[in-house]
Every structure is written in structure tokens, then in C-alpha cells.
Amino acid sequence: MDPDNDLQAAVDRLMDGLTSDLERLAAIPSVAFPGFPAGPVQEAHDLLVGLLREVGVERIERIDLPDTAPVIFGEIPPPTPDAPTVLLYSHYDVQPPGDESLWRSPPFEPTPVEEAGGGGLRARGIADDKSNVIAHLGMLRVFGGRPPVGVKIVFEGQEEYGSPFDGYPPTDAERFACDAMVIADLGNLRPGTPTLTTGLRGAAEVTVEVRTLQEPRHSGEFGGAAPDALLVLLKALATLHDVHGDVAVDGLRREQWTGTSYTEDEFRDLAGVTDDLPLLGSGTLGERLWSGPAITVIGIDAPTVDGAASAVVPYARAKLNLRFHPKQDPVEAQELLVRHLRALKPFGVPLTVTPGDTGPGYEASTGGPAYRAARTALKEAWGTEASYVATGGSIPLVNGLAQAAPDAEVLLFGAQDSMCNLHAPNERVLFSELRATVVAMCAFVREYAADFKGAGS
Template sequence: MAAMDPDNARQEQERQGRRNRHDRNDLQGEVDLQAEVDRLMDGLRSDLVRLAAIPSVAFPGFPDEPVRQAHDLLVELLHEAGVERVERIDLPDTAPVIFAEIPPPAPDAPTVLLYSHYDVQPAGDESLWRSPPFEPTPVEEGGESGLRARGVADDKSNVIAHLGMLRVFGGRPPVGVKIVFEGQEEYGSPFDDYPPSDPGRFACDAMVIADLGNLRPGTPTLTTGLRGAAEVVVEVRTLREPRHSGEFGGAAPDALLVLLKALSTLHDVHGDVAVEGLRRDEWTGTSYTEDEFRDLAGVEDGRPLMGSGTLGERLWSGPAITVVGLDAPSVEHAAAAVVPYARAKLNLRFHPLQDPREARTLLVDHLAALKPFGIPLTVTPGDTGPGYEAATDGPAYRAARTALKEAWGTEASYVATGGSIPLVNGLAQAAPDAEVLLFGAQDSMCNLHAPNERVLFSELRATVVAMCAFVREYAADFEGGATS
């Protein structure tokens, strides 16, 4: 038999040591759990650097090899963490999905599904980065150390947090585990709709969707709602071609003015959405301060925010309509002519519990009923995505609240998000009785999808602690008959 490679021998020794420590029940107390995570942090940081250095952008026009490289590295790390069953799900026109499974340690133990994704957004304008986006670089922020790189927060830190939990328990956590690491979340893929077609594979008692994080660093946060999304295109044609504005302006109908008149009806004088029937409820959870939000959004000094009511209502439990695209002559190339054609693309975000087709129809009907200056509009409905609102009164949420307090030292806050995670609904359909928890190592100040994305190591460490404490508490609550 060939001699074992020294690195492999060391890794096997570490795995066996973790198993032995778990067997001696050394991880049952809070102090031991935190100490074990601290012991593993150097290795977790090192693996995060390795993963973040891979430009795994799964957008059209980008090379496939880095995505496959990230996939292969994670398969290797899962095996090293003690996971024996690691598979891949191959669907048309998408990167491979990693599916791994650890059986429950006992027939009555619960199963937890863990989700993250290993693909990242494109880097964008690299001149705006303080360091090359795929050269992980140490950062210091508010006395905390961290790492800067594209995708280091969204979502590779959360992938590493899942691996950290597995390492703490030597690959044998007190619950059954199913792991889903997706490879094309940022661009979108057929995997969003796949889980309901294979419900047995995704069956579980609870799932942790780690594709987001805390409201601010140091504030443990459970995201309980996701707004839905819809797109609508509105266009108007008034002339066969442009006409001289001096000779025809004032009587010839200007398509751009017609469109702007229509768009102005979507909001009232305060900036609140004025489309009848779009649901808006009071927000009772935690939210940003106005100063935090202004800083995060990059609002120019002296400019008021849009809308009225609390920030939570405007951002999470109420609707928002944004003009995300406009077809009209550019200022730079403008001619002195009446505009014959104009078009706008609208993005609608709506209450987590409102039906997506209903919300889209309300916007379409509002626009279709208008005839600015007597000119009809052509309104075309686009894609929709449902929102999601979690039930928070089950044993998994009780375990999560305890776990997050143990990890961060303070009670967890509830927030929602205006962004969407389409896969959440697919997984919820596949496992309709499972509790869905959304938490992770990101924070709202991490610059996800923006230049200079970063993650703080303190948030990564606390997330690993929280993952470990969650499975420990959930297993104990489940054994205690909490779900009977």
C-alpha cells in the first residue's frame, strides 16, 4: 500500500480527533462549542480565501472552468468534513448543483437542509475596487478584521459556515443533514423550479437558507419575509417618425411626454405607491435607522427619502415601483424633434403574502386604464416571482433564537428583505411542512453586488457558532417531543 500523503494524513487525524471529542460529549456546553469553533477558525479563513480566489461567475460570456473549479473544491471540502455521500444534480443550461447527505443519527432525529451558493456576481468596474476583486485581501473595519473579494460575503462565507458546523461535529451532527450548494443562483437557473419535481430528495424538517445575514454587524438577525417581484413594460407610439419640434411641437403628440405623464401616476405627492390594491401592512420588526439607510443607499446630502411611514413598511411590508429602464433619445444625441416612440421597464416589489399575478395585474390594469393626453398605452406583463413569509412559532425558530443569542450574545431581531430568493419557494413546495430559517454571515454593510464586497471574520465565526448551536438545540427540542 502506498504511503499516505502527509497533508491527507493530517486531515484524517484532525477528523478522527473531532469525532473522538464529539464521542466524549465535549461539545455539549456553550464554552466548549465556542472554543472548538475558535480552534477551527484559522482553517475556515484559509478555505474561504481559497474559495474566494476562484472567479466563479456563472453568467453568459464568462468561462465555465472557474465554476467547475469552485464545485470541485467544495466537493473535496465536504469529503474532508466527514460527508461520505456527495452527489451532483445536472440540469440543462445551468451549473452543477452539489447535493450531499448525512443520515440522521437516530430514527427520531430531525433532518435539516442547508443551502448556499458558490457562484458570484461579476466584479463590475474593477477600477472601483480597492484591490483586485478575485485576490482576497485583508480588511479592517470598526476594529474588526475581515476579507475583501467578490463573492466573499455573497455567498461563499455562508458555504464555509456550513462546512464549519460539519467540522465541529466531525461530520456527525446530532441531526440528519442535507446540503444544497447551488452553482448559478446569481444569474438564475432551472434549479429554482426543480425541488417540487423531486420532493423526496429535499424532504426535511427544517431548512437554513444561508444567502443573507445580519441587519448590521453584531446584530443577530432572522429574515422572516421576502417581497415578491414582477416586471411590466409600458410603451407608447404617437408618430410614424420624428418631426421638427419647431414646426410640429405643441400639437403633434410627444410619446415621451405621454409616457412620463403615465409614470407620474404611479406615486402620490409623498412618493408612496398609488396603485390601488397593492398590499401594505405595518412593519413590527426591526429596521434600519434613517442615517444607516441613507449611508447604505448612498443618498445625496439634503435629499429627502421617498414615501411616508416607517422604513420597514416602505422596504419590506409594502410595495415599491422602480423605473429600471427607459428607451428614449439620449441627451447627448438629442435632435430638435418631437419624439415618436418611448418605452419603460418597471420593476414591482410587493408584500410577501400578496399573490404575484394579482400584484402584477393591478399594475398592468392601472396603466392600461390611462390615456395621457388621450393617447392609449401598450402594457406588457413580464416575469413574476412570489414572495415568502415564514411561520416563526415552531421548534426550529425556538432553536434558532437560542442559537443566535448564544453566538452573538444578544436577542435576535426579525427583518424582511426587498430582494427575492426564488429557490425558497421551490424548496418550500418540496417540503411544505418544513420550517424555513434565513440567516448567515453577511451583513447589510458588506457591499454585496457592489465594489469592495467584504465579510467580517467575527460574523463568520458567530455564524458557525450559531449553526452548531442550532442543530444541537433543534435536536434536543425534537427529542423532547416538541413537534408531536
């Protein structure tokens, strides 16, 4: 398995089998949300355990936690005592399909799609994250189940809905001990652009409420003097951004983004923003989306337009979603927003501000041997230098795993791409990305094992 073209050819020989396994897996509606049957989740679990056994993974366990679909844990010992151990993560549960009438083919019937570069397959979860489960499996097949590194496999069954597994790894740290991890639950900035995701923004929620009157009062008789709760709330929300649309809450970290980012046209396309509308904020897109804060008003309780009475509104409430710099402390970031709101008192009316959930961000350190190996591997797979990006979405488990193995390098790459329609109708994956991801995973373990030995670790 040494020369590059041997690897490419070996992956090509396996692609038909990998594709049909991906189709089998994607035909199982393994949705681990409340209200969906548990049977298909178990079925996907069993299929994967069978595939792992077939490729020669002898030690396979299931981690059972309360209110959590089973986690598949597999282990291949290092081939030599000086070989590193790599943890491979992905998840086999999927988002619910949503409104099936918006799908061009039934969500759990994998269907070919035509697209530049050889096309792909459409189905719920076929990119997120079953493509990456199959990519890990592909790497193991290429090496006949005996890769040049020790392997720990973590295939989660309830990532999309969330589960107590996020916090579990630090409580069983020995099990997750490794030198590097490949968290394959994402993919490329665009098809054909090999991408390492090095940062994830943190998230926090805050609810803000205003009560001004006991009940609605006639707007003709009282409007003009009686304090309107909705007006108070809107005045408060209007202070969160400056005239350019940049976040105007003091202390939220905003730094230059030094990696790659979308072009403005790509971003407009992905977000569905037409050319006649401006984008919000100033500075580069990387800074606005990844290394700076964002505040989104995600809900407002107020009378609806159809049900509107001519009355001063006595009560209004809004929920805010804050995204912040990967390295900012979540409670600190949340507290900055809470303090900003509490200090406002629009028209002299105090606001009731309640902090909600927080989730930490993540920033990878990129200077170690695993990153070196990954850069070489991605270049070999896609034929061009790897880009560094961040993402606004968070992967809570990354922090749990990083706490369990604090010295391990964390690599985030995979077979998805930003045009995959993740969590949306008509999700799809491209064969070209799946194939290149298998090549990249193989080249990564080969390079990493060689570098590790070379370093005499």
C-alpha cells in the first residue's frame, strides 16, 4: 500500500461495494428523535456492527447510556507498540426527513442524482453522517482491517437529537485515550476543495421578557402614554447591532479570520440571499461567520397580525441565539449579552433577562504531526492544498472527547460539502467526495504512522 497510485486504485476497486453499503444504510430511517420508532436505529446499529466484524474488527462493544441510542465502540490494537492510536468518529442516526412533499424522491430510497463530477446519491442522512461512517469503513477495508495505526471506532446513534453521550467521554477517559481523532461529521467548503475545519463557534441562548400592563388597553384611549411592552422589546433588540449590522454588545470577541472562506457569491447562493439585498455586518465573511459573534432573534411572542386588536400590548418576549468566538468562555459570552440587556431599560422599563443553554466552541491546534499528516493526505486525495475553515454549527461531543484525551490532535474533515442540503430536503452526497475522503483517511493513517515512528515517539 505504499505508492500513491496503489492507494487510489485500491479505493477505486472498493467503491462499488462501499456505495452499495451506503445505499443499504441510507435506506434505514434511523431517526433517533422522540416519536420515531427505535427499531430502525437498532437496525442501522446492527448493520454497522456486522460490517465492522466483516472487515476484521474483533473487539466491538456497545455503550448503553440512559436515553441514548447505543454507541458502537470498536477497537483495533496498534500493530506495533510504537504506532499511534487514532479515534474515528461519526454517527449513524439522521435528522427527521421533514416535509416529504419537498423531496424529489422518497427520503429513505437512495436515488441517483446527476451533478458535475460523476453525480451522487440523494437520501436523508446519506451525507450527514452515513457517508462518513462508510468512509471510515472504506479505510479499514483498504488495509484489510489492519491499518498501520491502532484504531478506536466511535459510531454514535443519537447525535442529531442530542444525548447524554456528549458529556460521557471524560467519565471513561481511558476508553477514549488516543493520539489523534478524526471527527468525520462534516466536509468540504465546496466540492473538490479539501477542507480541515479548525474552529467551531460556541452558542448560548438568552430570553428577554417585558411586562408593562396587567392586560391589553385600548390603543386609542391609552396609546401614547401607557408603556407598550412590544415597543420596549423592539427598542431593546435594536441595540444589539450597529448601523452596519455588526454585533454591538461590548466584550464579545471578534478576531481576524486567517483561513479560507466562502466567496460572497457562494455565500449568497448557499443562504439564498438575492443580489438586491445586502449582507449584514462588515469585514470578511470568515470574521462575520466564524471568528466573530452573531446574535439572531429566533423567536418573538407578541400578538399575531391576523389576531391583532387595537390595544397597547402588555407583554412580549423574545429568544436570542448568540454565537461567539471559538475560544470565548460560554458563560462569559452569555453574561455579556445578559448584562447588555439588563442595563438598557428602554423608556425606563426594566427587562427580565433569563440565561438559557450554553455550548462551548472549539478551536483546534494545528501545529502537530497529525495535522501535518492530514494536510499531506488531503492534498493527495483531492489534488490541491487543504483549506482551513471554521463552522458556525457546533459538535458538542468534540469537547467531551477533547476533555477525555486532552493531548490528542483533533481533525475535522469528511465527505460532506456545503451544498449537501444537510438537515434540509433533498440531502445528497457526491461519489467524488466519498471516494476522495476514503483516499484521504487511508493516506492520513499511513502518513501519520510513518511520521510518528520517524519522531521516535
